[in-house]
Amino acid sequence: MKRRSAALEILNLKELSVHRGLWENQWLLSSVISHLYTPLTGAIRIPTVSFSPENVNATALAEFGEYIRTVFPTVFKTSFIRHEVIGEYSHLLTVRGSDPSLQPYMLMAHSDVVPAPDEGWEVPPFSGLERDGFIHGRGTLDNKNSLMAILQALELLLNRNYIPRRSFFIALGHDEEVSGQNGAQKISALLQARDIKLAFIVDEGNFILDGFIPHLKKPFAMIAVSEKGSINLRLEVNMTPGHSSAPPKETSIGILAAAVSRLEQTPMPNMFGSGPLKMTLQELAHEFSFPANIILSNLWLFGPLVSRLMERNYITNALVRTTTALTMFNAGVKVNVIPPVAQAIINIRIHPAQTVQEVLDLVKNIVADNRVQFHVLTAFDPLPVSPSDHQALGYQLLRQTIQSIFPEVSTVVPGICIGNTDSRHYTNLTTSIYRFNPLYLHPQSFRSIHGINEKISVPAYETQVKFIFEFIQNADADQEPAPHQHEL
Ligand SMILES: CCCCCCCC/C=C\CCCCCCCC(=O)N[C@@H](CC(N)=O)C(=O)O
Numbered sequence: 001m002k003r004r005s006a007a008l009e010i011l012n013l014k015e016l017s018v019h020r021g022l023w024e025n026q027w028l029l030s031s032v033i034s035h036l037y038t039p040l041t042g043a044i045r046i047p048t049v050s051f052s053p054e055n056v057n058a059t060a061l062a063e064f065g066e067y068i069r070t071v072f073p074t075v076f077k078t079s080f081i082r083h084e085v086i087g088e089y090s091h092l093l094t095v096r097g098s099d100p101s102l103q104p105y106m107l108m109a110h111s112d113v114v115p116a117p118d119e120g121w122e123v124p125p126f127s128g129l130e131r132d133g134f135i136h137g138r139g140t141l142d143n144k145n146s147l148m149a150i151l152q153a154l155e156l157l158l159n160r161n162y163i164p165r166r167s168f169f170i171a172l173g174h175d176e177e178v179s180g181q182n183g184a185q186k187i188s189a190l191l192q193a194r195d196i197k198l199a200f201i202v203d204e205g206n207f208i209l210d211g212f213i214p215h216l217k218k219p220f221a222m223i224a225v226s227e228k229g230s231i232n233l234r235l236e237v238n239m240t241p242g243h244s245s246a247p248p249k250e251t252s253i254g255i256l257a258a259a260v261s262r263l264e265q266t267p268m269p270n271m272f273g274s275g276p277l278k279m280t281l282q283e284l285a286h287e288f289s290f291p292a293n294i295i296l297s298n299l300w301l302f303g304p305l306v307s308r309l310m311e312r313n314y315i316t317n318a319l320v321r322t323t324t325a326l327t328m329f330n331a332g333v334k335v336n337v338i339p340p341v342a343q344a345i346i347n348i349r350i351h352p353a354q355t356v357q358e359v360l361d362l363v364k365n366i367v368a369d370n371r372v373q374f375h376v377l378t379a380f381d382p383l384p385v386s387p388s389d390h391q392a393l394g395y396q397l398l399r400q401t402i403q404s405i406f407p408e409v410s411t412v413v414p415g416i417c418i419g420n421t422d423s424r425h426y427t428n429l430t431t432s433i434y435r436f437n438p439l440y441l442h443p444q445s446f447r448s449i450h451g452i453n454e455k456i457s458v459p460a461y462e463t464q465v466k467f468i469f470e471f472i473q474n475a476d477a478d479q480e481p482a483p484h485q486h487e488l
């Protein structure tokens with residue numbers, strides 16, 4: 001029986017060094033077998049799609065709320081866990097630890113997903129089908145995996161009568177994909193009103209990266225200590241409508257198309273050398289063989305060369321500059337009418353060394369056509385950089401747990417997240433925000449996030465549960481000074 005053997009496999013894992021005893025306890029067995037990964041498949045089947053802040057699938061979100069209560073009964077009935085529904089569909093769990101002197105932390109995830117039309121998928125995106133050892137569907141990597149793994153790890157701990165020492169919050173947003181204004185933003189305001197200060201936050205974001213850098217054969221874990229800023233910008237051209245049999249020299253569509261084409265063809269300046277990327281590369285240098293290790297250790301000299309190499313690949317390019325993506329275009333009402341208005345949406349991700357205002361100025365200079373109007377829909381600057389030194393509790397706990405659960409991953413580096421997360425709404429509660437998913441990511445699976453054929457292997461999901469199971473316990477252990485990561 002496939003499901004049973006997968007569950008047993010987890011119990012046999014020997015590398016759980018810190019808290020192996022809990023896993024080996026037979027008492028856990030029945031709970032693991034019934035809950036280990038079926039809850040994720042069920043979660044994928046609920047189409048919690050967000051289209052815009054005003055257009056979310058309320059029915060599915062309500063069903064999702066019922067679903068997690070059903071599959072994680074212990075979490076929702078434990079006396080020291082307070083459950084609140086915020087903004088109608090987001091969930092805040094407050095887990096009261098036994099030692100009030102320890103500062104609480106927060107684990108985060110979100111239940112909504114981006115749309116997924118059936119076209120191009122090997123398996124229907126909301127079927128939650130398991131095939132060839134993978135659970136398929138929208139949300140398996142972004143981000144129902146994390147949401148279910150957090151609750152599943154907590155359910156397992158509670159079923160073992162585990163009582164946390166350090167209090168923690170679990171914040172599960174329902175509108176992360178469309179701004180977080182009704183979920184994360186409201187949870188953040190509520191916690192601020194309660195005078196809560198957090199030791200750190202762990203949210204989705206970067207991964208254990210494998211195959212992203214040519215010549216680097218070994219995977220490495222990248223914990224995002226910041227994330228890019230963002231602008232959603234609407235460009236609009238208005239012209240006099242008329243009969244298409246006698247077209248004017250220029251139409252709203254033509255003018256707008258030329259403007260967005262200029263934007264696409266004119267990359268924003270390469271900002272290599274500013275922001276956390278230099279730190280990332282320097283900490284990664286020892287993973288490379290000669291001469292790349294020397295090049296990366298001497299960026300004062302080889303910076304220009306490295307920056308040009310990074311520009312060549314569209315993923316690493318996103319680390320060195322502000323990016324400009326044309327995501328929506330709308331114009332025209334009938335085949336024989338010159339359209340009065342043409343609109344385009346540009347999704348811009350701002351490099352840490354730039355600001356919203358600087359980027360808007362650059363965009364206007366590139367477009368250089370005063371017939372094009374600009375409407376800023378949403379905008380925020382890049383996020384502050386969280387600490388990653390030896391005293392940084394959240395970072396060190398992540399590093400410690402990565403090294404225990406993924407012993408083959410020898411390097412953990414701080415980096416930047418090119419996407420945005422709900423955690424950006426919590427800068428009022430902590431200066432230590434870490435964006436990390438305990439999963440391997442390859443370039444192909446990166447493309448599946450917001451793309452097609454998103455899937456997670458069953459062992460990868462099990463490992464994510466195990467990671468959180470151990471992380472919660474590590475956060476309760478007495479902290480010792482962390483050894484230096486690169487000690488000989
Ligand atoms: C030198 C090292 C090379 C490193 C390559 C970087 C590989 C990138 C790896 C992971 C990035 C995945 C980003 C996932 C974030 C997903 C969050 C998301 O989808 N957010 C939405 C919604 C929002 N909150 O704004 C978004 O549009 O960003």
Ligand SMILES: [Zn+2]
Pocket residue numbers: 110142143176204
């Ligand atoms: Zn996400």
Ligand SMILES: [Zn+2]
Pocket residue numbers: 114142177450
């Ligand atoms: Zn997403």
